[in-house]
Amino acid sequence: MKIIIVENELYLAQSIASKLNENGYVTEIFSSIKEAMNSQGDVYLLSTNLPGQNTSPLIKQFKDKIIILMVNYINNDTVGEPLKLGAKDYIVKPFMLEDLMRKIEHYKEYQSLKRQTSLYQEYMENLLQDIETSFDIEQITTPLVIETNYQRLVDKIVFEHARQTNTLLRFIPLSDKNWKEKIQSSSHSSLLYITEIHQLKKTDKEALLEMLKDYDFILCSTTELESDFETITLNTDSKLYDQNEILTIDDYVKFIVNSFQYKFPDTELSKKLGISRKSLWEKRKKYGLFKKK
Known part of the structure; x- marks a missing residue:
């Protein structure tokens, strides 16, 4: 994990970086917003006391990262507005490094859980997307x-x-x-x-x-x-094959016809099912499985 420190007080920035490095973090220091705009980090420790500098562009650009504000005091300009723009949290100077690392680890875990949740949600949506239901x-x-x-x-x-x-x-x-x-x-x-x-x-x-x-x-x-x-x-007639489920022969035929009737001509489809074209036609008629034009 790479931590970008944006702080114009060089001694303070170096002190924070040194302690973070001792705890296994990679750090990079910038003294201005302009320089930090081209950085690539996972966490941004952003001082809100940068004379003549506007922190908003950096927060907007890296709002998907973990941005922790380092503030001298709390008001709307130093905390309120930056949090609205996308900063995750703040810590008041002077602070204990342990408190800062707890915040970093908390948001690191939070970001990881968000990614996992998004992955599982996308997987479930993909897994269930072909199941049709008109239920309200x-x-x-x-x-x-x-x-x-x-x-x-x-x-x-x-x-x-x-x-x-x-x-x-x-x-x-x-x-x-x-x-x-x-x-x-x-x-x-x-x-x-x-x-x-x-x-x-x-x-x-x-x-x-x-x-x-x-x-x-x-x-x-x-x-x-x-x-x-x-x-x-x-109940539904649009059952999909599940390897953990034993389908009836009729359900299996319906599944195969629904899944492959647009990929194979009826001659080939009936051959793969081990039945005659006439039998396939009869099953289409029985289950209403005719192709849509």
């Missing part, structure tokens, strides 16, 4: 049990519901042997998304439903489930 997500009220023939359909609905309502979501698959501990350690302000209830024995199912009376949740079940909670049924 605004109708969801929790706690809720959703019975379905396809868990990924519910995955899409639950993740979109959490995004729209800005709700903290905790995913708990019941195939995890520690599912009880995970539920009990969950915050009551979070929404639990629980799946794979078919993995549980009858007594464990009963214990789960009793435990959930104290939590806000959405429970996805691929089988019928008796409970006192509100229950809705959401």
Whole structure:
């Protein structure tokens, strides 16, 4: 991690740099905003007491970096406006280096978590993008049990519901042997998304439903489930192949035809399925799988 120090008091800048270097950081010192504009760093320690210099251009240019203001006193010019422009935090001079490093490490971890969250969100959106649903997500009220023939359909609905309502979501698959501990350690302000209830024995199912009376949740079940909670049924004919799921022969044929009917002519498609063209035509008619012109 490279730290850029923008400070016109050379002794102070060198003192900060020396202590940061001792703790494993790489540093570079600039005495003016103009010089620092061409720098490349991960963290910017920016003095707001630079005579005749405007810090705004630097903050705007590097607002995606970690900018920590070094201030002599707190007012709108030294702290308020810079924070609005994109600076992350401030520290009042004179300060202890340990306090500064705690701030740096805090925002370093924060940036890392933001990148990870963005990556996982993009992955989930890509994973679920081909799943079609006309369900109005605004109708969801929790706690809720959703019975379905396809868990990924519910995955899409639950993740979109959490995004729209800005709700903290905790995913708990019941195939995890520690599912009880995970539920009990969950915050009551979070929404639990629980799946794979078919993995549980009858007594464990009963214990789960009793435990959930104290939590806000959405429970996805691929089988019928008796409970006192509100229950809705959401099914789809647009199931995608999942290697962890055993499809019926009819579902497999529908999946193959939907996925490859625009890539192969019917002669080739029927050959790959091991059926005749007539049989393929009959299945198209049965399942409404005709090509769209």
